[in-house]
Amino acid sequence: MIRIAIPNKGRLYEPTISIFKDAGLPISGGAESRKLFAKTTDPDIHILFARAADIPEYVQDGAADVGITGMDLITERGANVEALLDLKFGRANLVLAVPEDSDFEKAQDLEGKKVATEFPEITRRYFEKLGVNVNVIKVSGACEMTPHVGIADAIVDISSSGTTLLINHLKAIDMAFSSTVYLIANKESLRTKEKILDIKTAFESVLNAKKKRYLMMNVPESSLQAVKEVLPGMSGPTVMKVESSKFSEESILAVHAVVDADLIFTIVNRLKKVGARDVLVVPIERIMP
Ligand SMILES: Nc1ncnc2c1ncn2[C@@H]1O[C@H](COP(=O)(O)OP(=O)(O)OP(=O)(O)O)[C@@H](O)[C@H]1O
Ligand SMILES: O=P(O)(O)OC[C@H]1O[C@H](OP(=O)(O)OP(=O)(O)O)[C@H](O)[C@@H]1O
Ligand SMILES: [Mg+2]
Incomplete structure (x- = not known):
């Protein structure tokens, strides 16, 4: 069993609940019902609601195996815990x-x-x-x-x-x-409970996904090469043939690719110029490398 201590209220509560949901580990029954404990969709992973300032100590002492709280509170307490991942919120x-x-x-x-x-x-x-x-x-x-x-x-x-x-x-x-807010772990639990690293990987995949977008577009076959040149250095793109329409002479391809969110504005403009049509930009929930 793995027990994760998370903030029971305050400004860290909502973003913490949402990162569990995005990581595919939704928490059932929040702290608003004044419960101290909750379950997740994984029967092995349990939640303990605590004050953000107390979480470093709970994790250090093993009352919880894993915790989520601010690095200021962790540093102030001088807690002897392993900082696993910067979750980049609560700045x-x-x-x-x-x-x-x-x-x-x-x-x-x-x-x-x-x-x-x-x-x-x-x-x-x-x-x-x-x-x-x-x-x-x-x-x-x-x-x-x-x-x-x-x-x-x-x-x-x-x-x-x-x-x-x-x-x-x-x-x-x-x-x-x-x-910022960190995912921290009890040092002994980290040695003995392998699943803690799965939790880290799940959260990491959420952070990776936030930096990327999924692009989908239709491209006339004659423009494919130019479109590929606009999408450099990324895995893919995936190219699929679109069932030919009686209105179109030319063969149309569906092109899908994952791109950096920061580059979306530039890339979409360039794609349009080289003949891409019906461009869709879609958020991604998780990316597991
Ligand atoms: N504007 C902010 N004010 C206070 N804490 C903040 C702020 N933004 C982020 N945090 C982080 O939130 C954590 C404090 O959370 P905590 O739940 O103790 O306080 P809170 O959200 O102010 O709730 P409350 O004071 O009502 O108990 C700290 O790690 C702190 O760095
Ligand atoms: O720069 P700002 O956006 O104004 O945020 C900073 C203020 O927010 C926090 O207080 P909080 O609202 O948590 O009240 P508290 O002191 O009662 O905890 C913090 O203690 C600061 O006073
Ligand atoms: Mg406060």
Whole structure:
């Protein structure tokens, strides 16, 4: 049996549920039903709902074999776990921010000052690396308020859109840590439970698929060579004969190929120019190499 700890609420909950679905491992019964455990379509794989901040410890101690949570929380806890895969969502920066009317311009200007944060370990390490001595004050929320009430001179806090800093009259002057959500595993479980790597591969296939699109088009036989030249360096394309229509003299081929999502705009325009018709761009759910 493999137990996977996932966030029970907050902004990581929905994207985590969706990556399980895309990976072909949908979770039955979410945390909204206030259950602590849930099943997946694999009878061997069970879900444990937990606070995102507690997941690193659960995985380290073996309460869960695998976990999904933010790298900031994993690093802050100093959890001894194996980071298997960057899942690339839940992106957030831990920034060093100061009141917008202050004279502090860089971390070095904070020598001997007070810095409030929910992430004291990451903050200590950040200033240590820079050789700057600060007094780190741990708070458990509403960090943005502390410089305005004399508790701190600066903060190290999560910023993603930057709105919270702006409305609290703070400005970011450096980035202390950049975080995304990771798939992590208990080190002992990783040695003994092979299926953990299958889970990693399934998630990896979802990430690969997000970067690609499936292209389908009809091509007159005379344009095939030119179309192939527009689709270089990719496996395929697959070419199939389309049943001839009484309206068309020329033989038509259906061409299918997998292409980089970033190149879609350029490729589709070029394909049209060399004679491709009825071009369809389709998302892909998973790519298993
Ligand atoms: N804008 C953001 N604010 C806070 N955390 C964020 C943000 N964007 C991504 N995250 C990541 O989400 C994780 C925190 O999730 P957590 O569930 O503890 O907080 P939350 O989504 O703010 O929920 P709540 O505070 O309501 O419990 C961290 O790893 C953090 O890096
Ligand atoms: O740059 P932004 O997009 O504004 O996001 C950053 C803010 O979001 C988080 O707070 P959250 O909404 O989770 O409230 P909390 O402090 O109660 O957890 C975080 O602690 C920041 O305050
Ligand atoms: Mg929060």
